[in-house]
Amino acid sequence: MKNIYSKIFCLSVGTLVPLSALMAQQAPNILLIVSEDNGCDLGCYGNSHVYTPNIDKLSQQGMKFMSAYVTYSVSSPSRGSIFTGLYPHQNGQIGLATHKYSMYEGIKTLPKYMRELGYVSGCIGKIHVNPESEVPFDYWENKDANFGKKNLKSYADKAVEFGKRYSGKPFFLMVNFPDAHFPLQRQVDGLPNRLVDEKQVAALPYINVDSPRHLSFVASYYDCMNRLDESVGMLLAEMQSHGMLHNTVIIYMSDHGEQFPRAKCSNYEAGLHIPFVVDWPGHIAPATVNTALMSTVDLLPTFIEMAGGTVPEQLPGKSLLPLFSGEKDKIHSYIFAGGMGSAPIMHYPRRSVRDDRYKLIVNYNYSEDNPHYNLYLQQQGHFAGGLSEEELHLAPDSMKHVFNTWKRPPLYELYDLWNDPYEFHNLSDKKEYQAILCKLKNVLLQWQEETNDPISKPELLKAINEEVKSILNKDVDYMQPGFRWRYLDYFLNDTIQ
Incomplete structure (x- = not known):
């Protein structure tokens, strides 16, 4: 594994083309707005329970992607892919930063690329990867997670402060809003102005259990979406009033799906x-809907190309610019995702691949229960939106089978997303689908080989499983100061010391 990492870590300034190629056309500013823990529950994506006019307007003015995917459904690994253009198993951030998982030191990240291309970079809101020093934004404010959703107007104020401090240079600004991360608040500081009627909402379709408690959480989640949209509106209004949106690409996305059963922490x-919505006046036709498969590993190549640089060949993603212009209608035949569980108590290694229609999920520890099931069952903390045993008992038999599959999945799960968009019917043991299963298994194995996926090697999978068990057995206190995961050595060196 050393070769690919050494190339990624040590890419020189010479691999990037300077701004001279864009002198005739000024390099655009890039505004990346990232929300937490929400799926496509926006008006522009067809959810009539929410009120999201600001994000909907971006969609009307630009391009809405219907098949955008993250590389891992947890914050730190997902953000690690945005920052590095690499899959979590390539950059090292295979779990939550709060649980000491970390990127490899010396890795090249987004602010470093943008600086070489003449940009200033800023971040408002949490970064949430380790080590933070490897993501050296020129400006970073509102650093805490702000799960209380307090003083959201300050995000807009800080954006203006950033613009004033670095006026005259093209900028990259990432603004991370805390909605809709748990705990869910219906209203904070008078926001949102428009509350959702709890009596009007329905169960989330991939859960399909109409319990009053679940519906209450759904309503609160939708209120978070309304408040998110108002936050985006404040940000854009302030930046517009200070002239910061001229020649600016605006991108809105979520870091992964919502914190409910079979969503966050899963590969469903x-x-x-x-x-994923992009507004780029003069470059993207208004009200465009794009159905091409895209992954968040495509973001860094896109930013580099927007800024006038040449995308390093070692990055696994592809620039989205040909999709923006309509030059291409497709850049990927397959997209991939990882997953390790995000914390020792949730450890459950898995990988997935999907094409335009079918998805394969591989569960490496399939002989054990999926720990996420029991955490959601306990309905505590960030898992408060789970379903109790009583609620599951009242569910239709068909849904009981779905939840049992999630609790103790087989090695392979195969879904026809055209006919089964909520992944209720595993087809992996059906004779008529064996050719599709075999094809996707081979595609996944090839990707694992190309990206040096450590858990495709039995000895490295065994090593990370044993390292986690030593923590769960309290042989090691991993929250003590100075703790460092050993996988950062044996994954990188491809050997067990």
């Missing part, structure tokens, strides 16, 4: 599928 569609 509700965890990996995200909203």
Whole structure:
């Protein structure tokens, strides 16, 4: 594994083309707006329970992607892919930063690329990867997670402060809003102005259990979406009033799906599928709907190319610019996602691949229960939106089978997303689908080989499983100061010391 990493870590300034190629056309500013823990529950994506006019307007003015996906349905690994253009197993951030998972030191990240191309970079809101020093934004404010959703107007104020401090240079600005991360608040500081009627909402379709408690959480989640949209509106209004949106590409996305059963922390569609909207006047036709498969590993190549640079060949993603212009209607035949569980108590290694129609999920620890099931069952903390045993008992038998599959999945799960968009019917053991299963298994194995996926090697999978068990058995106190995961050595060196 050393070769690919050394190339990624040590890419020189010479691999990037300077701004001279864009002198005739000024390099655009890039505004990346990222929300937390939500799927495509926006008006522009067809959800009539929410009120999201600001994000809907971006969609009307630009391009809405219908098949956008993250690389891992948890915050830190997902953000690690945005920052590095690499899959989590390539950059090292295979779990939550709060649980000491980390990127490899010396890795090249988005602010470093943008600086070489003459940009200033800023971040408002959490970064949430380790080590933070490897993501050296020129400006970083509102650093805490702000799960209380307080003082959201300050995000707009800080954006203006950034613009004033670095006026005259093209900028990259990432604004991370805390909605809709748990705990869900219906209203904070008078926001949102428009509340959702709890009596009008229905169960989330991939859960399909109409319990009053679940419906209450759904309404609160939708209120978070309304408040998110108002936050986006404040941000854009302030930036517009200070002249910051001239020649600016505006991108809105979520970091992964919502915190409900079979969503966040899973490789199901509700965890990996995200909203992705791009408004770029003069470059993207208004009200365009794009159905091409795209992944968040495509973001860094896109930003580099927007800024006038040449995309390093070692990055696995592809620039989205040909999709923006209509030059191409497709850049990927397959997209991929990882997953390790995000924390020791949730450890459950898995990988997935999907094409335009079918998805394959591989569960490497399939002989054990999926720990996420029991965490959601306990309905505590960030998992408060789970379903109790009583609620599951009242569910239709068909849904009981779905939840049992999630609890103790087989090695392979295969879904026909055209006919089964919520992944209720596993087809992996059906004779008529064996050719499709075999094809996707081979595609996944090829991707794992190309990206040096450590858990495709039995000895490395065994090593990370044992390292996690030593933590769960309290042989190691991983929250003590100075703790460092050993996988950062044996994954990188491809050997067990």
